[in-house]
Amino acid sequence: MLRLSVLPGTDRTVGGMAEEHLFWITSRAAGILALLLSTAAVSVGLLMGGRIVRRRGPDLRATHEALALATMAAIAVHAGALLFDSFLSPSVADITIPFVSAYNRLFTTLGIVCGWATLLLGLSYYWRARIGVARWRRIHRFTALVWLLSIVHALGEGTDAGEAWFLLGVGALVIPALGLLAVRMTEPKGATT
């Protein structure tokens, strides 16, 4: 967790610090947004493939796709905004290549791997004809694993991970999604698409 300390006697106010760290705040907000959107996307995806929702139609598919694209955009902002943060000031390699950043190496690496995996798994949808639909479906199932690991990244490295509003807000979406995933995983083979 990134920690900033303001000590008395300084000419820099806490409010001034907020203005000074706009990119860092942007990255934090985008990271939480990415987690919320990915949770929603995974939930809709599980509803599409399972037996819970009978009527699938284009609405669920379009919602799933839009949520996935929004997640990817939020991940790009989450990582990109850090480049302009004056305190952390990471290099492009720090935020794109695993194990390069010395800052909280394990959870940062986990976040980078999850980010790339989300982008690749998400965008692979547009190449599914070339990949092969059956193979693409098998690959696409790894999205759930990446989503679970991204929750670990958020809880392990997220500055707000210990805050009640974060835990309540994220938990309200993540816990039902975990329930959907459990239902999907316990469905008999052949019952899912």
Next chain:
Amino acid sequence: MTVRQRIVQIRRLVAAVAVTLFIALFSAIYVQLASGNDPALGSSSSTATATPSSSSDNSGSSADVAPTGVTTRQS
């Protein structure tokens, strides 16, 4: 409404929700940081402003007084 129009409508709705959520999260974190209640702000600010306890042994009190200025740390 055609399927295509419906899909565009869903995309716009998701984009609007995402932007609204981002603004809400950004505002909440900004206010949290500006008001001094951010988890990234070390507990040293409250420690530093606290009056030294009425301990009979004051030999270590100087060590409890934080230096002035801004420090940053990672944990």
